[in-house]
Amino acid sequence: MAAACLCIPKVACAGETKLNITAIGASGGKSTLECWQLDAPFAVSETPGTRGSAAANLGNVSNFGISVLPANFDGGLHNAPANQWVMFTSGLAHITVPGDDSDGAYILGGKFGLIFAADTADVSEKGHYTRYPGVVETIALQIPTLDGEIPPHQVVRSGPCQTDEMAGLRAFAGTG
Ligand SMILES: *[C@@H]1O[C@H](CO)[C@@H](O)[C@H](O)[C@H]1NC(C)=O
Ligand SMILES: *[C@@H]1O[C@H](CO)[C@@H](O)[C@H](O)[C@H]1NC(C)=O
Numbered sequence: 805m806a807a808a809c810l811c812i813p814k815v816a817c818a819g820e821t822k823l824n825i826t827a828i829g830a831s832g833g834k835s836t837l838e839c840w841q842l843d844a845p846f847a848v849s850e851t852p853g854t855r856g857s858a859a860a861n862l863g864n865v866s867n868f869g870i871s872v873l874p875a876n877f878d879g880g881l882h883n884a885p886a887n888q889w890v891m892f893t894s895g896l897a898h899i900t901v902p903g904d905d906s907d908g909a910y911i912l913g914g915k916f917g918l919i920f921a922a923d924t925a926d927v928s929e930k931g932h933y934t935r936y937p938g939v940v941e942t943i944a945l946q947i948p949t950l951d952g953e954i955p956p957h958q959v960v961r962s963g964p965c966q967t968d969e970m971a972g973l974r975a976f977a978g979t980g
Contacts, residue, residue, distance in 0.1 A: 827920040879935060
């Protein structure tokens with residue numbers, strides 16, 4: 805039987821919605837900012853505790869760490885230590901990549917705070933630069949994937965995802 809579709813009045817159905825996240829990729833030995841649409845679709849959870857709400861399985865992970873970055877911390881130029889999810893839960897991160905004179909990506913901690921970092925040293929010579937320009941500390945959860953796997957995705961375009969490309973999350977809560 806096909807997965808049930810979660811339909812909340814006025815908003816999208818879960819089975820048709822996929823997560824769009826900003827990713828740090830690499831091309832030609834240089835880090836790139838990209839907007840990815842993850843292949844894993846949202847479905848209606850059958851798990852007690854979340855049953856009936858929208859959930860997506862984003863794959864297996866290997867490890868779990870938390871970082872606390874003070875306001876105005878300069879993280880410097882660095883490669884992703886592993887292919888990993890980074891979930892910013894509070895604060896503000898500003899990510900730029902060498903050779904790209906755009907404004908880079910501003911990632912606000914909170915519900916739209918998930919990114920994927922894949923510019924490891926074997927694919928990017930210099931990596932990316934992260935600064936934390938917020939007025940409060942930034943909390944980041946670092947979650948490398950199992951065996952360094954990169955989650956299946958489509959590159960929507962270069963540059964970070966825009967807020968309206970993530971707003972579908974709000975729609976699931978009926979607050980969009
Ligand atoms: C995650 O690991 C489980 C148990 O090893 C495996 O059955 C499953 O296929 C894995 N899922 C993905 C998305 O790789
Ligand atoms: C991802 O982007 C697509 C196309 O813009 C959009 O339809 C979808 O709602 C977005 N997903 C989320 C979770 O916002």
